[in-house]
Amino acid sequence: MNKQYVIISIIIGLILVVVSCTDLKKDLPVASSGTTKIHDAGWSDQSSSNFHGKYLKDKDYNTDVCTSCHAKNLLGGVSKVSCNKCHHSFPHNDGWEDDTSKTNFHGKYLKAKNWNSNECKYCHGAAYTGGTSGKACYQCHPSFPHEVKFAVEGGHAGYMEQNGYPISDCKKCHGANFAGGGIVNISCSQSDCHRDAGGNTKSPEACNTCHGVFLATANDTITWAPPRALNGDTLETSPGVGAHQAHLAEGEISSLIKCNQCHNIPAIVTATGHLDTPLPAEVKFDTSLAGLKSADHTFNPNPSFNYSSLKCNNTFCHGNWKVRQETSIDTDIFTDTIMTGAAYAPTWTAGANEITCGKCHGLPPNGHSPEDLSECGDCHSGIVDISGVIVKKEKHINGKINVYGMELNF
Secondary structure (H helix, E strand, C coil): CHHHHHHHHHHHHHHHHHHHHHHHHHHCCCCCCCCCCCCCCCCCCCCCCCCHHHHHHHCCCCCHHHHHHHCCCCCCHHHCCCHHHCCCCCCCCCCCCCCCCCCCCHHHHHHHCCCCCHHHHHHHCCCCCCHHHCCCHHHCCCCCCCCHHHCCCCHHHHHHHHCCCCHHHHHHHHCCCCCCCCCCCCCCCHHHCCECCCCCECCCCCHHHHCCCCCCCCCCHHHHCCCCCCCCCCCCCCCCCCCHHHHHHHCCCCCCCCHHHCCCCCCCCCCCCCCCCCCCCCCCCCCCCCCCCECCCCECCCCEEECCCCEEECCHHHCCCEEEHHHCCCHHHECCCEEECCCCCCECCCHHHHHCCCCCCCCCCECECCCCHHHHHHHCCCCECCCCCECCHHHCCCCEEEECCEEEEC
């Protein structure tokens, strides 16, 4: 009796195993050849329609069906084949995607592997654009994983320009001050990347990082302006370079001007109107010099910059001014009721030829009594010598009428 009971129990057990395996096979691809291999041909071949990555994608990566053989943690189970054998980080654990506080966060995982992301390619594709997973790494951080050329000198500069300078994306991994952050712990200033000539670290947000002298200190305002334009040009015949240094650093016939006299200077690099607008840079003259009103504040020069001809038009500093005889302290020098400058329109890229004496105001100005060049110094004493050379440039083109040792308003 007991023997019969044992035999019946064994038979029932075998039936249950068969039923269980049959149910399992309903959800898993089975070999068409009828062999004992449960997965069909191509299960490990990414190019096959039977590839297990595609199979899981169709199930929205629900791996419950896999646990029957590979165990709940997918580390082998009865199959003794661990999913982690091929792709060590999948199936992803809790906190993998977006919880930076978790030890399982994918940023920390990659950091521990020195940012070797090759294993990610199995599911996300060779270019990390989705692959069988359909999830691109670039959906969350557009510039990572970085290509090899990204770290090459000038490599990521081009990427930044083409993508509207996504500095906020850099900060996600490199930290608010680019010193490393809690995710990558890699400083943007390592290996002398963002450093000045003295070896001091310099923020990628410094003005002379993108234009001007890269190796200059961050607070050296003169070096914020080209040469080195955004596209790398250094010749003054290039629109991005032009007469920047002639205005800001050389000052051959006048005092130096400041950046904000021709441009809106952003308080921070990501301010609206700076990185988010297309080239060329906007020229917006203020009223301190180019837009200075003359003729007792009644004449507005209305300065403008022509982006096609590269000419500065109607600027006070290049001669678009008027002086009224009736309000002048010396009416005898007038040959008309109004004295005017020449309102010259210099070409931004023409170089030294545009600073020839007389181009901006005539020799003498229109409406001024005829005078020999050597006589200019009689009235404009100390500013110009008998040869017509400007000897006190800080008094020339400074928005004042410098005559008889006095500074008068236009």
